[in-house]
Amino acid sequence: MDQYYSNKRIVLLFLLPALVIYVGLAVYPIVQSIVFSFYEWNGLQGVPMEYVGMNNFGSMFRSAKFWLSVKNVLQFIAVNLIFQIIIGYGLAVLLAQNRPGFKIFKTIFFFPVVLPLTATALLWKFIYFPNNIGVLNQLLNAIGLESLKTGWLINTKTALNAVSIANVWTGFGYHMVIGFAALSAIPDGIMESSMIDGATGFRQFFSITLPMIWESMKISFVLLITGSMKNFDIIFVMTEGGPNGATHVPSTLMYYEAFKYDHYGLGSAISVFIFVASLALAGLTIRLMRRESVEY
Amino acid sequence: MNKRRHSTKWYFLQMGYYAFMILVAIIMAFPIYFALISSVKGNTEIFSNPFVPTVSPVFENYPRAIKTGHIDKSFFNTIYITLSAVLIAMLSGAMASYILAKFRFRGRAFIYVFVVAGMMIPIQTIIIPLAFYLGKLGLFDNHPALILLFTAFQIPMTVFVVTGFMKGFPHEIEEAAVIDGATHSRTLFMIIIPLSAxxxxxxxxxxxxxxxxxxxxxxxxxxxxxxxMLALSLQSFFAERGSDYGGVMAAIVISITPTILAYVMMQERVEMGLMAGAVKG
Amino acid sequence: MFKMRKVLACLMMFALLVTGVAFAEAKTEITILTRWSGSDPMADYLDNYILEFEERHPDVKVNNISINEEASYNNKFKTLVATGDIPNVFYLPGIASLVKYAENGLIMDVSVLFEDGEWYNGFLDGAFDMFDFATYGVEGVYAVPFAATPEGVFYNADMLKEVGYEAFPETMEEFYVCMDKLLEKGYVPFAPGAAETWRVGHLHNQLLYKWCGTSKATELGARTAKWTDEDVVQSLAWLKDMNDRGYLMENCAGLTLDMEKTMFFTQQSAMTCNGSWFIGDITAQGELGFDVAFAAWPYFTEREENKGAVVQYPQNWCLKGGMEGAEYDATVAFVKEYTGRDNQTRVTAEKGTLPIRKDIDYSGIELNDLFMGCMDVLNNATSQAGDSFDYDQLSSMQDVTRNNIVGMLLGNTPEECAKAIQDEIDTNG
Structure with a gap:
């Protein structure tokens, strides 16, 4: 078997297709954009780029808007991580009990994931409309909590969380599916023997189930962190970083700098930051979550 | 699991379970309902009365949606491009993952991190360099190029998920095949890929x-x-001074139908794959 | 081994397909990028115009790569410019924002076309003035306007009658009284869809020019005036005042443009500040159940000199710079024929928009009151200007001014708003 696992020719042949496509179309351009981050360029073909060293990074780190966007994205990541994991895996546990009809539920719970963002964003706008127009405010009226009514997407205190919740709703279905797949892969025998040992409910979940699905959770964590870090679409569509810049995250800020204000260098610097920060966060997560996964 | 007589408590738990699941299902299915009822309304009605079905449906939204968004053409383009890219990513990803999960060679860890790091690339940033590059090669308006482009950005995530999964396989599962004289590719396609479903x-x-x-x-x-492609067709309903929401909702209904059908079908596959996976234990 | 070779062969085939080369075309190709596509009301007109243009010029092929949605348009345009693949004709509304394209020779100086007197002399007086960039230090005129778009107030005439107004108030003082009466009756005067920030940007333009005069925009752009100047701050304060008095619907910053239209069409709000393009929206509604009329924004009695200050947004096409031969001829023909007398007459007749020419043949065109109202406002204008940021070369000013005006409606003071806008100018030079 040692020979089988160290065949150089096979290693090369099997890696080649993926690496060629990936390096040619993903790595090459990101390297270019790292190079851009050391230049000043107004985005006009024919206008030479000017080398400015670390200046773009300097103005990025000096900008209050940038630090606000970092704070925002951390909050966005936290809300998404906590709620998507709890809701996604919670529902997966309920589904994995395999009661009659669970397939229908599983399919329906997944709907928001497949819905185009256009539809999702519009729906949530109707929910968050201010005054008595939005559903959420109408709901608060109905249950006598008028005092909580607000313009959810224009109140700087609520706007970011409102978008985060919409994103949670859009995304948790995917983690439910991952969790469900992991739970279904646990052989029935293990559960039954633990029952005989007297483990029930929560204890069973924490001592048996959780370790068995730990690997899958790790995947969910990494996907959520990197996905939320570079998330652009939902914030852009729902608030465009507003009201007055309050919901900007680095990716929307980068978009505005590069594509609207023609500061390609600064925009590239912000994207290098996004890239490095998600690498660091993902690495940290994997390290923190490292523990013996259970073999069975 | 245990076949005893059900107590009252059991019935309450059962009812609670279904009540809860149905509530969640309603919340989750709501957007589909919303898209359906909005797809037969005009703008004014969508905005003045968003959540109630209309009494005077405008079915013309559908033909208009198809015409404005060129949905008929973009629909097949999207299916062709998406499926090709998913397949290539799956195949090339599985090959690479197998190597990264099981084989021993210098630089393995580096290549793994190098590929998986691709998940962190924010795609807005690479658009300008990519446009330069593909423009020079004359690859605008070219479906195969677009397919490979999509593939490139799906490979990292595929490798990340699949390598992690394959690492859990004990060596014994290939051993029998290798002793029987199976080649690497035969082992990959006949044993590893089915188990990784x-x-x-x-x-x-x-x-x-x-x-x-x-x-x-x-x-x-x-x-x-x-x-x-279809996603862009949906954008064609948003104009400079106002949008056609009835049209976009009709287009959304048309475009999500195959996605949902595909998911329902794929879901069956997942379960089959899981069963295959369970045998290994 | 055999299977794997097959797989690799398949992948190779894809790679080969990728390198497929397009056929060379004998025709002259020109590319057009506008916002008129999809559900835009002008999309079908443009498609048809292109078909007929190709019939008239059989050796020309027009690639229409228009896209209506704003962000998509922006992404596409910026990528094309960055890669040097500039369309032959493109829509980029703005004035000062075009200067850098002119400086770098990316857009054409269209003053060479003025020799064609029949075409040039028929334009409305001063139609090209906005695009003469001499004030920005670049010789030449860099865009061709294709439509007139005066802005004012579209109002529910029935509601105003109900509170005692047969005609629209002419002065701000009267206007305030009128809006108070509307509020008493339970009508919201304005419900701007300020989630799309240009909706309040436009309101401020009106107040800025009626208070300070249209020259203020050029002065702000040229840095001879500041946003923190007393009169500019006062123009912001007027908007804030209207908001505080409830003339703008509460929390309007959370409303969208389509919500604003719905509020107006379902008689929940009395007015909407809009340009002549809104006539199309009204006609598309069919039977409304109430009368809509159009009037100029009221003036301040203490600033009567600005009574004729009118907001009109640039609607212009730019032409690619450095063209030669057949490409140049085809591009110029495309623009000149569109803005020529025959086609402008036809657009006016079919779409009810305001033509950019004075030599239109109105016989056979049915003109409604709203059209006439817009024409009146245009004819009575003593001076015109577009958005306040149109005159500023700093490309972030569009977002910065509009975002901060929204910020002011959400609670900031006019002074804070003015300072934030001025800060952006000061930090970016």
Whole structure:
């Protein structure tokens, strides 16, 4: 078997297709954009780029808007991580009990994931409309909590969380599916023997189930962190970083700098930051979550 | 599990379970309902009365949606592009993952991190360099180029999920085949890939949705209307001074139907894959 | 081994397909990028115009790569410019924002076309003035306007009658009284869809020019005036005042443009500040159940000199710079024929928009009151200007001014708003 696992020719042949496509179309351009981050360029073909060293990074780190966007994205990541994991895996546990009809539920719970963002964003706008127009405010009226009514997407205190919740709703279905797949892969025998040992409910979940699905959770964590870090679409569509810049995250800020204000260098610097920060966060997560996964 | 007589408590738990699941299902299915009822309304009615079905439906939204968004053409383009990219990513990803999960060679850890790091690339940033590069090669408006482009950005996530899964396989599962004289590719296709089905399918669902809804690549790299993709067709209802929401909702209903059908079908596959996976234990 | 070779062969085939080369075309190709596509009301007109243009010029092929949605348009345009693939004709509304394209020779100086007197002399007086960039230090005129778009107030005439107004108030003082009466009756005067920030940007333009005069925009752009100047701050304060008095619907910053239209069409709000393009929206509604009329924004009695200050947004096409031969001829023909007398007459007749020419043949065109109202406002204008940021070369000013005006409606003071806008100018030079 040692020979089988160290065949150089096979290693090369099997890696080649993926690496060629990936390096040619993903790595090459990101390297270019790292190079851009050391230049000043107004985005006009024919206008030479000017080398400015670390200046773009300097103005990025000096900008209050940038630090606000970092704070925002951390909050966005936290809300998404906590709620998507709890809701996604919670529902997966309920589904994995395999009661009659669970397939229908599983399919329906997944709907928001497949819905185009256009539809999702519009729906949530109707929910968050201010005054008595939005559903959420109408709901608060109905249950006598008028005092909580607000313009959810224009109140700087609520706007970011409102978008985060919409994103949670859009995304948790995917983690439910991952969790469900992991739970279904646990052989029935293990559960039954633990029952005989007297483990029930929560204890069973924490001592048996959780370790068995730990690997899958790790995947969910990494996907959520990197996905939320570079998330652009939902914030852009729902608030465009507003009201007055309050919901900007680095990716929307980068978009505005590069594509609207023609500061390609600064925009590239912000994207290098996004890239490095998600690498660091993902690495940290994997390290923190490292523990013996259970073999069975 | 245990076949005893059910107590009252059991019935309450059962009722609670279904009550809760149905409530969640209503919340989750709501957007589909919303899209359906809005797809037969005009703008004014959508905004003045968003959540109640209309009494005077305007079915003309559908033919208009198809005409305005060129949905008929973009629909097949999208299916062709998405499926090709998902397949290539799955295949090349599985090959690479097998190597990264099981083989021993210098630089393995580096290559793994190098590939997986691709998940962190924010695609808005690479659009300008990519446009330079593909423009020079004359690859605008070219479906195969777009397919490979999508593939490139799905490979990292595929490798991440699948490698993790394959690492859990004990060596014994290949041993018998290797002793029987099977080649590497035979082992990969006959044993490893079928066993990895759950991971491959999970990754592919993710890839499928990502590509299906991606806006930026077709926007920049496809020029002619007859080669355009569906996600961009949805954008054609948003104009400078007001939008056609009835039209966009009709277009959404048309475009999500196959995604949902595909998911329902893929879900069956996942379960089959899981069963295959369970045998190994 | 055999299977794997097959797989690799398949992958190779894809790679080969990728390198497929397009056929060379004998025709002259020109590319057009506008916002008129999809559900835009002008999309079908443009498609048809292109078909007929190709019939008239059989050796020309027009690639229409228009896209209506704003962000998509922006992404596409910026990528094309960055890669040097500039369309032959493109829509980029703005004035000062075009200067850098002119400086770098990316857009054409269209003053060479003025020799064609029949075409040039028929334009409305001063139609090209906005695009003469001499004030920015670049010789030449860099865009061709294709439509007139005066802005004012579209109002529910029935509601105003109900509170005692047969005609629209002419002065701000009267206007305030009128809006108070509307509020008493339970009508919201304005419900701007300020989630799309240009909706309040436009309101401020009106107040800025009626208070300070249209020259203020050029002065702000040229840095001879500041946003923190007393009169500019006062123009912001007027908007804030209207908001505080409830003339703008509460929390309007959370409303969208389509919500604003719905509120107006379902008689929940009395007015909407809009340009002549709104006539199309009204006609598309069919039977409304109430009368809509159009009037100029009221003036301040203490600033009567600005009574004729009118907001009109540039609607212009730019032409690619450095063209030669057949490409140049085809591009110029495309623009000149569109803005020529025959086609402008036809647009006016079919779409009810305001033509950019004075030599239109109105016989056979049915003109409604709203059209006439817009024409009146245009004819009575003593001076015109577009958005306040149109005159500023700093490309972030569009977002910065509009975002901060929204910020002011959400609670900031006019002074804070003015300072934030001025800060952006000061930090970016």
């Amino acid at each position: 759950p991971a491959l399918v999970s990754a592919s669902i993710f890839n499928f949705i990502n590509i299906w809804n991606n806006l930026l690549f077709p926007l920049i790299f496809i020029r002619s209307a007859e080669k355009q």
